Amino acid sequence: MSLVPSRTPPARLMSRVDGVGHWLSPLGLRALLAWEFFEAGREKLHGDNWFADLGDKFPLPFSLLSPGVNWTLATWLELIGALALLLGLGTRYAAAALWVLTVVAIYAVHWPSDWSSLSELWQGYAITNDGFGNYKLPLIYLLMLLPLMLNGAGRFSLDHLIVSTRRAQTTTSADGTAWGVVLAAIGVTVSLLLPWAGAVLAMAGIALLTWPRRPILATS
Known part of the structure; x- marks a missing residue:
């Protein structure tokens, strides 16, 4: 007897809709x-x-x-x-x-x-x-x-x-680097229109980029 609950028909339907959404x-x-x-x-x-x-x-x-x-x-x-x-x-x-x-x-x-x-x-x-x-x-x-x-x-x-066509199996570290780059870049551009809001976003991005993080060891 399987201990993993099967998905209900609505859940299966939504899963298929999600798949279509990734394309369209x-x-x-x-x-x-x-x-x-x-x-x-x-x-x-x-x-x-x-x-x-x-x-x-x-x-x-x-x-x-x-x-x-x-x-x-x-x-x-x-x-x-x-x-x-x-x-x-x-x-x-x-x-x-x-x-x-x-x-x-x-x-x-x-x-x-x-x-x-x-x-x-x-x-x-x-x-x-x-x-x-x-x-x-x-x-x-x-x-x-x-x-x-x-x-x-x-x-x-x-x-x-x-x-x-180029995909290879790699292990990446789940840290805030990507968020830091995104927030800093958006903050710089937004600062042209709303300097205070752009500065807050840019500072948050810089903080994420410089925040010390413990390395995550890859597991096989």
Whole structure:
């Protein structure tokens, strides 16, 4: 008699749904984001450069570059990044690059130029600009890019195919290094918009990276 309880039919069904989700859920995010960024890049490719009208609104180090260079970088990053997301190739890197691009766009274009309270800042959470900014859509893009940065492209991707062909059994240490890198990187970009929040995230990430940890011995 088996001592391991068998799973109930609902549990088995949910397990199968989870399996389908590993294939389809990231694909939906990738396809939608690829379309949106490709459209933005195509408009820049065939449109006029209006970055010069922004003056000195770009953050460092992009403020050191000319409007033409920034325009070219944004155009091709959106086009190539969109293709990478669609194919699921180098997804984490593409999502991270588009994350930075989106944060810079919020900082230079969509963030309200002057606000004195959170209630005024909240008025910028909109699609149209009524003088308080319009950061709603790019903020949604940031939240959609986050699971692709952290979890990758999913199973229906070239990334998964490449990893499957090179997979080897390894033992890794379950420490906070990955969390430290993620929090520090997100904190640096968020600090462009909300310095105090970005500083807290970055400090938490640095703390995780420097916190002494006992090595975990691999067992056969």
